Amino acid sequence: MSKCKIEITNTGEQLEVNENVELSKQLNATNSPILFGCRTGICATCLVVVEEGIENCNDATDDEKELLEIVSEDTNARLGCLLKCHGNLKLKYIGK
Numbered sequence: 001m002s003k004c005k006i007e008i009t010n011t012g013e014q015l016e017v018n019e020n021v022e023l024s025k026q027l028n029a030t031n032s033p034i035l036f037g038c039r040t041g042i043c044a045t046c047l048v049v050v051e052e053g054i055e056n057c058n059d060a061t062d063d064e065k066e067l068l069e070i071v072s073e074d075t076n077a078r079l080g081c082l083l084k085c086h087g088n089l090k091l092k093y094i095g096k
């Protein structure tokens, strides 16, 4: 399985993840710079903005888009828990 590099730009943290696997399925409390709550696209604890590499992300589902419209005005905002990548990304973590 190929790996992708992710840089969290506001903390400087870097990680390597498997491509095409949701971040919430490969990151846990000990290795994740992104906090997760529900891990199912409901709470927005994991909200990120894709600063580079939006073309390397899976498309948001209709349900994800609906929540993103409520919690962010940034068109590159995504829920980290549902995010899958197939290339390198730079993310700004804005959820809490």
Ligand code: FES
Binding pocket: 035, 036, 037, 038, 039, 040, 041, 042, 043, 044, 045, 046, 047, 079, 080, 081, 082
């Ligand atoms: S962890 Fe709840 S929406 Fe991602």
